[in-house]
Amino acid sequence: MPLNLEYKKPVLKGTIQVPGDKSISHRSIMFGAMASGKTTVEGFLLGADCLSTISCFRKLGVTIDLDGDRVTITSEGAAGWKEPAAILDTGNSGTTTRLMLGLLAATNFHSVVAGDDSIAKRPMKRIVEPLRQMGADIRGRQNGHFTPLAIQGTKLSAINYTLPVASAQVKSAILLAALYADGITLIEEPVATRDHTEIMLGHFGAVIKRSGNTIRVGGGQKLTANHVKVPGDISSAAFMIGAALITQGSEIRLTNVGTNPTRTGILDVIGQMGADFEMEETAVEGERSADLVIRSSRLKGIEIGGALIPRLIDEIPVIALIATQCHGTTVIKDAEELRVKETDRISAVVDELAKMGADITATSDGMIINGPTPLTGAEMKTYGDHRLGMMAAVASLTADGPVTIDDPDCIAVSYPGFMEHLKRLID
Known part of the structure; x- marks a missing residue:
């Protein structure tokens, strides 16, 4: 009205x-779901985009409880996620859509990601191409450049990748996939972008190294539950x-x-x-x-x-x-x-x-x-x-x-x- x-x-x-910060709220759910144990979040943004992220991870079998702006995430880690029975609806959230692709690419199951009409028009090629270089099996409209996107989880390998445009979402999707890939992934940014992903991954126990505009992350890392204040x-x-x-x-x-x-x-x-x-x-x-x-x-x-x-x-x-x-x-x-x-x-x-x-x-x-x-x-x-x-x-x-x-x-x-x-x- x-x-x-x-x-x-x-x-x-x-x-x-x-x-609460939208970028940090999204990542608190994602990384809490990736981690083993009970993660608590204080100051979570109860906006539609962030609630879409919660909905997606609940469909993956992660237990997420809301109490006002406090969230509790109980997870066995990514290895405990289940194949979703329904489409993972990301709503209007570009962050949810793009970062989920990096996470889902390394699972052992099939999933489909789609959002609203706006998301259907937003370019996914910049995410899909580097993930495919890592071995990801992602298919969808116009050769996987637009949602809906179907992901068949598979084994991933590390890559060296230079971002053609400065994008924290692209960088983050590759970083998340790299945590589950064989080898050491190097990402080169044209200019430094938002580093919430690197900061929070470190908070959950991951080792992410930066030298200038180059980010280095090794595969096979596991996250441990923690507390996040947004x-x-x-x-x-x-x-x-x-x-x-x-x-x-x-x-x-x-x-x-x-x-x-x-x-x-x-x-x-x-x-x-x-x-x-x-x-x-x-x-x-x-x-x-x-x-x-x-x-x-x-x-x-x-x-x-x-x-x-x-x-x-x-x-x-x-x-x-x-x-x-x-x-x-x-x-x-x-x-x-x-x-x-x-x-x-x-x-x-x-x-x-x-x-x-x-x-x-x-x-x-x-x-x-x-x-x-x-x-x-x-x-x-x-x-x-x-x-x-x-x-x-x-x-x-x-x-x-x-x-x-x-x-x-x-x-x-x-x-x-x-x-x-x-x-x-x-x-």
Whole structure:
């Protein structure tokens, strides 16, 4: 059901704990299922994507109990998984789909992975090809380049692989398969990507070595159950950060936000734009975190590209919105990966912000935004993309007129309770 918003230039004040990190929540379930024993998870994200991961592993015979944001995973390790009687439905989750392929490739049974209509359009070739080089038997639409994908588990062998594009999901799928392959696998990244997989595998007892942009992992390793404390998701926090920055007179505190250096590109960007914010470090097992204090600021346009892009790829919708209120021109480039997200995020972000009066132009690998420009009310489409839904909601804070969001429910994929948190800061 569409949602109508008209906030009439509010001031945001207060403290929010954003939900648990989506990437870490996914991996806590996967690695807990791979490990022998009882794994406990605290701060788990109860979003639709992460619940899809739980559903898949339950179908593999793993016992997973939920108590609020606390999860208990009881497993005999990957050797104890059972052949699923039904399709492993990954919903809208690209992370679940792609990482599952690496894990299922080395089993001793047959399985089928499929998701929703959006997942059916997202490219799997970048995962399937290196896994096939390891000996994986994966078949599906267009020679296995799109879901549904059928996997016949088989014996795998180590490879040396250079990623053609920077992708944490591709890297992670190969890493997970490598744990069960014969020999030592080497993965070369063009630039460093999110390293949640490496950090958490180490937490579960695996030995992963990095030298520069080369990652080395030996096969035959077994994981041991552990406790995981999930920090808040900086990709979700980014939308609250944007809300405070562009809403005059605002000051908010976001507690226990994950600040893994491979994810903090958004903080680098707003710093370069001239944002007034503070970061107070806290402690989390295995992952860095901090409390963030964000104040409304006079911002300037900047150029964003190169090695910074993999560290903020999911935050570009809100960065584009922030840029509409910056003084000068903001150029976002080297972000071709946005074309194959939940939707073509370059086209979608440009089209939707343009409806509100933004001076924004799409390029082949990003966008150009001139500001500041006043935003007007509009009927905004999410295209089923949770980050576009949050972008529209934040844009409504500074819009002159009502903003209608066609599918607000999609926001729950990564941030259940987002609208309630936003209203709490306004009230």
